[in-house]
Amino acid sequence: MEEVIVTIALWFGFYTIVSLSLNLEYGFAGIPNFGRALAVLMGGVAVGGIFNRILIYAFGVSGDIITASAQIRSMTNDLIASNPVYGVGLLLLCLALAAILGAVTGALFILPSAKLSEDYLAITLLAISEVAFMVCNYNTAIIGGYYGVSTPDVLAFVPGEERMVAFTVVTLLIAFLVYVIVRRLTNSPFGRLLRAMRENESVVEATGKSVMVLRIKTAAIGSALASLAGALYSLYSVNVIATSFSRVEWTFYPFLMLLLGGAGNNRGVVVGTFTFVIVKILLTIYKHEIRTFLHLPFEAVWLEYILFGLLMYFVLLYRPEGLIKERPIFTAPIKKVVAKIRA
Amino acid sequence: MKVLETQNLSKFFDGLKALNRVNIGVEKGSITLVIGPNGSGKTTFINTVSGFYRADEGKVFFEGRDITNKPPYEISKLGIVRTFQIPQPLKKMTVLENLLIAPDGYGESVLNTITGKWMNEEEEIVEKAFKILEFLKIDHLWDSEAQNLSGGQLKLLEVARAMMKDAKLIIMDEPIAGVNPVLSHDMLDRFVELKKMGISFLIVEHRLDIVLKYSDHIYVMANGSVIAEGKEEDILNNPRVVEVYLGASDSEVECGV
Numbered sequence: 001m002e003e004v005i006v007t008i009a010l011w012f013g014f015y016t017i018v019s020l021s022l023n024l025e026y027g028f029a030g031i032p033n034f035g036r037a038l039a040v041l042m043g044g045v046a047v048g049g050i051f052n053r054i055l056i057y058a059f060g061v062s063g064d065i066i067t068a069s070a071q072i073r074s075m076t077n078d079l080i081a082s083n084p085v086y087g088v089g090l091l092l093l094c095l096a097l098a099a100i101l102g103a104v105t106g107a108l109f110i111l112p113s114a115k116l117s118e119d120y121l122a123i124t125l126l127a128i129s130e131v132a133f134m135v136c137n138y139n140t141a142i143i144g145g146y147y148g149v150s151t152p153d154v155l156a157f158v159p160g161e162e163r164m165v166a167f168t169v170v171t172l173l174i175a176f177l178v179y180v181i182v183r184r185l186t187n188s189p190f191g192r193l194l195r196a197m198r199e200n201e202s203v204v205e206a207t208g209k210s211v212m213v214l215r216i217k218t219a220a221i222g223s224a225l226a227s228l229a230g231a232l233y234s235l236y237s238v239n240v241i242a243t244s245f246s247r248v249e250w251t252f253y254p255f256l257m258l259l260l261g262g263a264g265n266n267r268g269v270v271v272g273t274f275t276f277v278i279v280k281i282l283l284t285i286y287k288h289e290i291r292t293f294l295h296l297p298f299e300a301v302w303l304e305y306i307l308f309g310l311l312m313y314f315v316l317l318y319r320p321e322g323l324i325k326e327r328p329i330f331t332a333p334i335k336k337v338v339a340k341i342r343a
Numbered sequence: 344m345k346v347l348e349t350q351n352l353s354k355f356f357d358g359l360k361a362l363n364r365v366n367i368g369v370e371k372g373s374i375t376l377v378i379g380p381n382g383s384g385k386t387t388f389i390n391t392v393s394g395f396y397r398a399d400e401g402k403v404f405f406e407g408r409d410i411t412n413k414p415p416y417e418i419s420k421l422g423i424v425r426t427f428q429i430p431q432p433l434k435k436m437t438v439l440e441n442l443l444i445a446p447d448g449y450g451e452s453v454l455n456t457i458t459g460k461w462m463n464e465e466e467e468i469v470e471k472a473f474k475i476l477e478f479l480k481i482d483h484l485w486d487s488e489a490q491n492l493s494g495g496q497l498k499l500l501e502v503a504r505a506m507m508k509d510a511k512l513i514i515m516d517e518p519i520a521g522v523n524p525v526l527s528h529d530m531l532d533r534f535v536e537l538k539k540m541g542i543s544f545l546i547v548e549h550r551l552d553i554v555l556k557y558s559d560h561i562y563v564m565a566n567g568s569v570i571a572e573g574k575e576e577d578i579l580n581n582p583r584v585v586e587v588y589l590g591a592s593d594s595e596v597e598c599g600v
Contacts, residue, residue: 181457189443189450189461192436196444199433206393206427207445207508208419217453328437328486333465338485341473 004285006168010236012277013171014229018250019257019273020175020182020266021225026255027263027326028186029218030198032122035109035129037250039223041136041242042105043230046098047151048143048240051090055152065141069149073238076152084157091154091170091235098231099224106223107216114212129247137242148241151234167236174232178225183266185221187329194218195264226250248305253280256312262322271323280304345404346371346512346543347392347423352401354384354391361387363567364401367545369512374534374544374557378578379564380588385547386428388564389516393425394418405512420447422511426504426518428547430497432489439485441500442472445507475503478533480526495521502530506537513537514545519553531557563588 018040025031052069059075061068080087109128113121136142143149158166185191193214197204201211230250234240253276261272283290287300296303315322330338347369354362362384369375377385390396392403394415403411410418419425424445433441444450446468455461476482479499484492489500498521505513513534519527527550534544535557548554555561561578563571565587571578578584 184459185453185456188456189465190453190456192440192444193450195436195440196433199435200431202395202415202427203431203433203504204444205395205415206419206425207504208416208447209451210414210416214451221453326435328440328488330486331462331465333462334439334469337466337469337473 003164004281006164007285008277008281010164010168010171011281012274013168013175014233015254015257015273015277016175016270017178017229017232018226018254019261019269020178021222021229022254022258023263023266023269024182024185024194024225025218025222027258027265027269028191028198029194029215030118031110031113031215031219031222032118033125033219033222034122034251034255035125035127036226036254037245037247038109038125038129038132039102039106039226040230040233040250041129041132041245042101042223043098043227043232044234044240044242044245045136045143045230046101046227047094047231047234048149050097050101051094052149052151066144066147066149069144069151073150073152077156080152080154080156082157087154087157090152094154094231094235095174095228098227102227102230103220103224105227106219106221109223110215110219113215126247126251129251133242133245133247136245143240143242145242148239150239153238154235171232171236174228178228179266179270181225186266187331189331191329252312253308256308256315259312259315259320259322262324262326264326265322265324268322268324268326275323279307283307344371345369346406347545348404349388349392350402350404352388352391352403353399354387354396355399360567362391362398365564365567365569367562367569369543369545370560371543372538372541373559374538374546376554376558376561377545377547377564378549378551378561378588382566383564384567385564386516387567389425389514389545389547392418393423393514419508422509423514424505424508424510424512425514426501426516428516428520430494430501432492432497432500434490435488437486438476438481438489438492438500439469439472441489442475442503442507443468445504447508472503472507475506479503479530495523498522499526510542512543512545516547517549518546519548519550524553527553 018036022033022036025033052065052072055072055076056068059072061071112124116124137146139145140147155163155166193204193209197211197214204211230245257273257276258269260276261270262268283300283304290303291300345368349365349367351364351366352362353364365388379385387396391398394413397412402409405421405423410421449468473482476485479502481496481499484496492500498518502518505515519530531554538544546554555575558575561573561575562569563578563584570587571581571584
């Protein structure tokens, strides 16, 4: 039971980061980012591709990325086990690398939006994300392709049985930080401009703001945040492999959580994410029991896809505003002025 | 001194000359009116001047500076603000928020957002927005979503957003269409006040009965060209204007065109 709760909490952490980043981009700014998985993959690349190479260079290990990474893991794990500061430092370095790579990728990735309207942009972003996925999967020189690469265990100083709990705490902490950042960004004149852009781009241009610049800023921040989730997930699994950054897991599911919770409402999105994660984890853990009980002629994994597909369908059809509807945002200065007028 | 001046401004749509060598100038601190029948190119003129359409020929000068074919946000930054003929509200945002997005550069900085520096500015901006809403008598609607407003109220929202920006030139596409006459006169009186402060207005409007007496200079457009210009009496006595616009037949005059 305890393990189930920890697993739910851990995935709630990963997915909260991604769904909130998507809420900033889609829920508030109206950018149809069907390529969310790309930014998460960039988190994996930052850890498996860049961070590992830095260590390989620093330790002077030779050989290709796959074998060298395995060597590096055993060397650094011993170091981290004896010195926690080292592990925490490497964790922060990974997160910083992921955020930078994510921001740069996000900013470049959104450039086609200058020429494309919403639906074409969505398809293009999906395509870019898929191409990046294919390249990372088949080119073994980046993150080991379909073999994957190992990464150091940054929490090697924590005893084995408590490692997962410790990692969950770290992830939830980062997720909370992301919530604070997204809330601060959206509950402000900047967030107001993003919503204005979603409602009507011409009006934003007519008031002297470049829609393109706003979009680039939003995509850079959103992708940087989503990238953190990719990095954390990679460090948790002490292994980076392209196939674990699929579009179902990191684009479709986050969209489902967002729509279920309520696009444009941060609290709603957190609630949506929590609901989704509970259902998903329970389905995964009890897949054999469910299969036997329902006499399914197929694996329970497929049941998951069917259920979530249907859920998306019904949410869009019967509750497009989500569990918690978007509400007007009254900033502190607005409340102050209104109180003054009423007095 | 002319704050806005176009030289032979032309815009073609597949061979249709929507604007044909149009020369219109707006004196600093004046209210300039552009009238003309439907399809005469008035809105095309506004869209081309404000950068929403690309000009095919000719030039646009603002304060002596060539602004032809600059993107809309750059033109807006220079001090030209425009409204839209069909109101463009930010539907799912409150009336107040519709105004708060207007000030120049406000809300664009991510750094100021994270540090919370915007809080200092916001109070002042909100107070200004409330004054404008009060003036236009829609302050009681401040927290309603714009999608719940009536057609006339949406028109006022467009005007409010334009007033929110400290512009040098305000271009308005039919600001009083659908607004009651009393409020229309109030609004135009306010424009006259702003005019005295050096702000210039370029207004496209059909309700001549209301708007003519507030205008300093009038241009009449037909089929993409300027066919007449001058003061109120010049226009009213010009036989060509009477023919194309003020009513070729008596019946239309009775309808209040």
